[in-house]
Amino acid sequence: MTTSRTAPPSVDRLAPWAFAEFVEANTHDTAYRPPVVDGPVGPTIVQGGRELVNFASISFLDLERHIPVRRHFAEGAHAHGLSTSGSRMTQGICRPHQVLEETIARRTGKERAISFATGLLANIGFVTAMSSSAHFDTGIEVRNHDTVFIADRDVHWSVWKGLEGLGYGRNVHAFRHNDAADLARILNRLQTGENRKIVVIAESIYSADGTMGPIVEILDACDRYGAISMIDDANGFMVYGPENRPYAREATAIRERADFVMVSLSKAIGLEGGAIAGPAAAIDAFELLSGTSMFTAAIQPPTAYAAERTIEALAVQPAIVDDYLAHAARLREQIHASGTATTPTDSYMLSVPIGNDAAALQMREWFVEDGYLVPVFSYPAVTRNQALLRLFPHAGHTEEQMDGFLRTLVAYRRRLGM
Known part of the structure; x- marks a missing residue:
């Protein structure tokens, strides 16, 4: 008995995509x-x-040199296995995820946190949750398709990917990089005569050039116009905060005033994963609405286990x-x-x-x-x-x-x- 096998797509069939020309033109x-x-x-x-x-x-x-991260990882693997073996919604979360999320919430000054396999998924999940419209059952629904996002033009690709398709110029706006006055101008224009759902997204430290966002001024503008704030603190988490370090004023404002904070575990923590911290009710809703937590696996349990111990070690060994x-x-x-x-x-x-x-x-x-x-x-x-x-x-x-x-x-x- 013979079985037929589907042949892979030929180069000719892929020609309209121009992949070959793209690669050939790349000299680096x-x-x-x-x-x-x-x-x-x-x-x-x-x-x-x-x-x-x-x-x-x-x-x-x-x-x-300072923290036995590999030993912690091995302990976590031995106690909790290497995989979650399912999504948060089908099996629940492992104990290390719960402890890690409680630790992140405490260290960011927020009520609750939800972890994701990567920081990229955290950002996409945040935008998805804040703009979701869904009906699950009688009375169990959200209608947030009218959310308006205003982002620093230099925010991470993952934020822009999440915003893709929401309607630039209608539901999505950009303010000049690190320009709180330009943000205020846009907020003033959008708020005139309307009671709108507005979310402002900025970063603490920008990956491309290392510039530090004027967080206090951005949060002042959000307070003045009633906008929700989300600060991507991927590059600042567990680095800035104490008064003896640069950016202490802004780090304090992120902790005390920002509505939501995104953190990455791949920078100072040296592992993989991300999280969104914020108000408890919103974070609980994100379990269903973010998509990037519901439809994919979480951080590996030993990673969550080691990350929590690393965060605490950095806190007590400044x-x-x-x-x-x-x-x-x-x-x-x-x-x-x-x-x-x-x-x-x-x-x-x-x-x-x-x-x-x-x-x-x-x-x-x-x-x-x-x-x-x-x-x-x-x-x-x-x-x-x-x-x-x-x-x-x-x-x-x-x-x-x-x-x-x-x-x-x-x-x-x-x-x-x-």
Whole structure:
């Protein structure tokens, strides 16, 4: 007996999508065909058998020096297994998820939190829940299709993906990056003569350039016009807050005044996952309305177990983050001393403007040749020919590694006539 097999789609049938032309036109194929990494990622990384000094790691605190994260993960796996084996709605949540969500709620100053497999899913789920219209049964319904969102134009792709299709210019508006006055102008126009459901979305620390949002002014505008606020604190969670650190005023405002907060577990916590924290009734409703919690698996139980312990360890050992912020500040000062400008911000993310996209991509390739992995943000991640190097200093970087990077950066700038 023979069985027929469906042949894969031919190249000709895929021709209208122009994938082949897109790939062929890309002269920097590492941007689209990522290299394979061997071993753990840290202050260095092994790609293609070569060890590179790593300025790309978003897990930057070198936590294994201070916190037995791998042991916690193993304990969580032994006690709770490797998988949730189902969605929150079909089986419930594992005990580590409950404890993690209670911890996140407490650390963000909110009533309740709901976790997601990634921060991206948290953002998409938030927008979906806040704009949902659904009828489950008599009296069990929401009708929020009229929600209006106003987002900083530079918020993360996941927010814009969630907003996609909601009607730009009608239910979706953007204000100029970090411009609270422009936000107030839009709020004033939208509020005139109407009692509308309005949600303002901004970030604490922006991934592309490390700029820090004017959170107090944004929340003032929300209060003045009766808008709900959601702050994406993916890059600031467990980093900012204490008075001795930069951004303390804004971090306090996020905790005390923001209606909702999104946190990521892949930055300071060094794991994977995200969460939305906010009012208890809304978070409970998100279980059904977000979609990205109901229709997919949650964070792995050992990840949730290890994340909760890491959050608590960072809270009781502030020197871990204090030392890191001082380490990042020293690198910024050294970059400035070399005659190189950075984006004006006090965050730990260092962005070096390059400008020309082709020059920035060339620098990236040179860096790899000389033993450094340095991320480049070029179009479409940023405006065309506004490319920049986006650096994450790592707590495990040695002075020798940072000095070598600085010498290399200065040499490249001279080579390009910058």
